[in-house]
Amino acid sequence: METFGERLHAAVAERGPLCVGIDPHAALLSRWGLPDDVSGLERFARTVVEAVADRVAVLKPQSAFFERFGSRGVAVLESTIRQSKEAGALVLLDVKRGDIGSTMAAYADAYLNPASTLCSDAITVSPYLGVGSLAPAFESAAAHGGGVFVLALTSNPEGPAVQHAVGAGGRTVAQTVIDEISQVNAGARPLGSLGLVVGATIGETGHDLSAVNGPLLAPGLGAQGGTPDDLRAVFGESLHNVLPSYSREVLSAGPSIADLRAATERVLDGVRTALG
Numbered sequence: 001m002e003t004f005g006e007r008l009h010a011a012v013a014e015r016g017p018l019c020v021g022i023d024p025h026a027a028l029l030s031r032w033g034l035p036d037d038v039s040g041l042e043r044f045a046r047t048v049v050e051a052v053a054d055r056v057a058v059l060k061p062q063s064a065f066f067e068r069f070g071s072r073g074v075a076v077l078e079s080t081i082r083q084s085k086e087a088g089a090l091v092l093l094d095v096k097r098g099d100i101g102s103t104m105a106a107y108a109d110a111y112l113n114p115a116s117t118l119c120s121d122a123i124t125v126s127p128y129l130g131v132g133s134l135a136p137a138f139e140s141a142a143a144h145g146g147g148v149f150v151l152a153l154t155s156n157p158e159g160p161a162v163q164h165a166v167g168a169g170g171r172t173v174a175q176t177v178i179d180e181i182s183q184v185n186a187g188a189r190p191l192g193s194l195g196l197v198v199g200a201t202i203g204e205t206g207h208d209l210s211a212v213n214g215p216l217l218a219p220g221l222g223a224q225g226g227t228p229d230d231l232r233a234v235f236g237e238s239l240h241n242v243l244p245s246y247s248r249e250v251l252s253a254g255p256s257i258a259d260l261r262a263a264t265e266r267v268l269d270g271v272r273t274a275l276g
């Protein structure tokens with residue numbers, strides 16, 4: 001069985017280093033002329049999948065915007081995951097889960113076990129109950145060829161108050177997360193299956209990402225003010241493992257399929273140049 005790291009490496013080699021987020025904000029539904037209900041959600045997600053799932057390496061549906069419509073929204077999420085995979089994109093489900101280990105095992109079953117209708121190629125998780133509490137997700141990912149992206153240095157302005165806090169060993173909380181994930185990924189070729197989330201907006205923070213040996217998801221580009229030029233300062237020597245992620249910057253080009261594709265091409269060109 002191929003690992004997620006192997007599959008992601010191949011997808012990026014074939015399609016380029018880009019993740020497009022599917023974030024059906026109420027404001028975007030309105031901008032696209034769609035109702036703010038489950039039919040609008042369904043049209044929005046289907047259009048994004050039709051426009052880009054056959055050309056981008058990774059699609060990242062943001063679960064919150066589907067959950068907002070209850071079980072019918074989750075049913076749309078299930079079809080979005082299925083259709084995206086069928087068109088050849090890897091699906092990174094953005095759910096940012098994190099809980100005690102025994103509960104984490106149930107989340108892993110929901111999102112990483114092929115028996116589930118929500119099974120995705122990878123998920124986002126939050127490490128603030130301790131990286132060790134995420135072990136059931138790491139184990140499920142390893143068993144099923146999936147991936148897990150752990151929040152390390154997030155793109156929002158509130159992040160540093162927690163993530164830059166220095167612990168007993170003199171390391172920041174974020175560096176502890178980075179180091180623990182690096183240990184699990186050590187030795188994997190061409191890339192480990194555990195990723196980190198590091199926002200493109202954070203600037204130079206002095207954190208050491210050189211040993212991660214896994215994908216570095218970089219949200220915060222576009223709508224949150226991050227630019228491809230910022231990536232060098234944030235990632236330094238680890239630029240080759242960066243997976244830039246855009247949601248609103250691309251989505252606001254819709255509902256025209258051609259315009260969504262053009263926006264995707266434009267951001268891909270921008271990040272290719274920046275990543276070198």
Ligand SMILES: O=C(O)c1cc(=O)[nH]c(=O)n1[C@@H]1O[C@H](COP(=O)(O)O)[C@@H](O)[C@H]1O
Nearest residue numbers: 062124154155197199219223224246247248
């Ligand atoms: O895990 C994420 O993807 C994530 C982490 C982070 O630090 N910042 C961040 O913005 N995100 C997500 O990335 C997307 C960003 O959307 P845009 O700002 O529209 O590109 C949202 O779905 C966020 O929830």
